[in-house]
Amino acid sequence: MDRIKQELDSLIPATPLSGSMNRRDFIKTTLGTGFAAAVLPVCAQTQIKTDASGLQAGTVMVRVNGQDVPVYRAQPEGKSNLPVILVISEIFGVHEHIADVARRFAKEGYLALAPDLYVRQGDPAAYPAITDLMREVVNKVPDQQVMTDLDAVAAWAGAHGGDTHRLGITGFCWGGRITWLYSAHNPAVKAGVAWYGRLVGDKTANTPRHPVDIADALKAPVLGLYGGKDAGIPLASVEQMKAALAEAGSKSAFVVYPDSGHAFHADYRPSYVEADAKDGWKRCLAWLRQHGVA
Template structure:
């Protein structure tokens, strides 16, 4: 059998259909957003070593759309993440969720989180940031995106990446990070974490966290808040000092994930309202 090269794999990889195997069974509370009035479906994003799949949703008519990059959980760009892009599109956005783990493997086909974690652990931050850059470029060149109205949001793994990307790309206007890890060990693949870049954000970020998140201690949330506060004591308004963190005291991790038992309707709806106001406030 001919060995498939890395470039051939990411060029031939396809987007997940349905929900990831590891998140079965699916909750009856799952929100489904239809594609009426939208252009929605799989696309391919050119990157430096081939192409990666992504899910794109946008209004069927119009152009110069404000653009939102939607960054996946560790379960990949499965149906929940695709639905989130359609929610944005129904509000008039061009929303794109690139499959950022594709070089390392197809996590949607794995049946347990213990199988998924080693795959995700191999994803270099530099690779993910470069793929998000490529997606933002594609939005402008190929999907009628407005280059001056770029926002980003992400969940869990994607929440951490939202903070990092806000410090990476000066074109980002605003970000909303949902329960993304804030501190961690510096490694060759993950050299910096949100707390390390908190003072150098290019865009204000709204962080949405659960007070009963067993994986993200409140002490690390307070540590992040402390760094953000320090940037506002110098008498100069910065994107870091404009950033905020909201903690929902009784919410667990993944409280926005309506397809999982962790979903908390009131906190999820409040967070979504805050997200919309945040993007509007900062011009996305």
Template sequence: MADLTRRQFIIASTLAAGFALAAHPILAEVITTDTKGLVAGEVKIPVKDGEIPAYRAMPAKGNKFPIVLVIQEIFGVHEHIQDVCRRFAKLGYLAIAPEMFVRQGDVSKLTDVQEIISKVVSKVPDAQVMSDLDATVAWAQKSSKGNINKLGITGFCWGGRVTWLYSVHNPKVKAGVAWYGRLVGESNSLTPQYPVDIAAKLKVPVLGLYGGSDNGIPVATVEQMREALKAGNSGSEIIVYPDTPHAFFADYRPSYRQEQAQDGWKRLKAWFKEHGVA
């Protein structure tokens, strides 16, 4: 999509409906949050090279809502991420999830996780992500009743890593909650840094929520991040749930663990309240 004209880019950019194909079959206990009392749906965010789609949910009444950026997993801004936005809106937040992969491809139509990673996710530059999130924050403030002085961020899997990085990038962020985001990795031109590389200069308090049985994020790397955080003064913390897999918050997948997911959500709400987001 990189060679599309600005007009084509805008026309081609829409959010997926339902769940990403690679995420099927969907569990029967999937959580569904209604839109009663909310304004919820797709919006367009102006960015440097056109517009990107995003899902926005907020209370139907009121203004100057605290803003929460909700950062997607590798499956994009599909139904689960949209539902998380509605859960935040029910709590009084303006929650917005910009589609971070739209220039590189539509992951919702791909059926294989490795194909999603190799064809799309691995080609997304961190610099593009940071710029798009800056644009999303600006839009939320100017066009969607958001209070820039109460800005939080949370993300899952791929978005968990982004949560750590954006909390360094934007000093306006009051607090972040990173759900099982990768902490250590090989640097390259597109992804030059990982959370462990920026831990010492982090000033924003980030709560990391990780699974002790996550096959993709060894506990040793979590301990490495904990040690790196000690060199700074952000007040960040990491919780590790024993015998818990990756994606334990994803209520539509077999990896879902209700007890840990509910505990993590409770901790998130308290963290945002403690650090001035709520």
């Protein structure tokens, strides 16, 4: 229950819901409807829309141990030998915002892949409350399953126009934690960018380790982008992670935005902070380039 409370603290916005936009129209993508509409507001005035002109974009299926894993793929049309970026979603799955982020990377010249890592456990859109979503889907996803899925997605990229010698990963919230873990798991990863991913927590059979536990095992430097006012990820845990990274001699780094809370990059939510989101995006691209993922 403490874990669910922590997720609620970091995910539920302080501002009222906005009903001015048709949610179904907003979140419908080739992967289906994408988030728990009853608890997640939409801010039409801040929504960023990245078109697919000049891109090859849509859903592909990657077979993993007998399971088809849907992956939203975006890349420059007609191009090959592309740097690869894995885009890991929030707890709400691969909805339109995550697909849009993939297209943003594709516009920068990447083969961007956003896999549905909940496909075996359920559809996040089917749960109208975060507590139910966490209990019935998210908390049932084993970290090892995620690592295996991402390995398969990276291998698919290498066989379909991607240069896996230039492999990076980025993720948001739940996906931010996965970014840290995968950067320790796969030695092919050159760099990661973790957006407000949890750093510490209770250990379970499905989540036996957290980022603070694998600081000395990182195979690639990770840039952590965090909010100083994030109620679910206190600055004390950021400092704990910094200390673990320093002890390990890691080249990873943090940027903390003092006036932002959780999900400051999520332009479809009231938590969005435009200036910090834009600065974080620039830093994300620069970090990837600096470490050979471009």
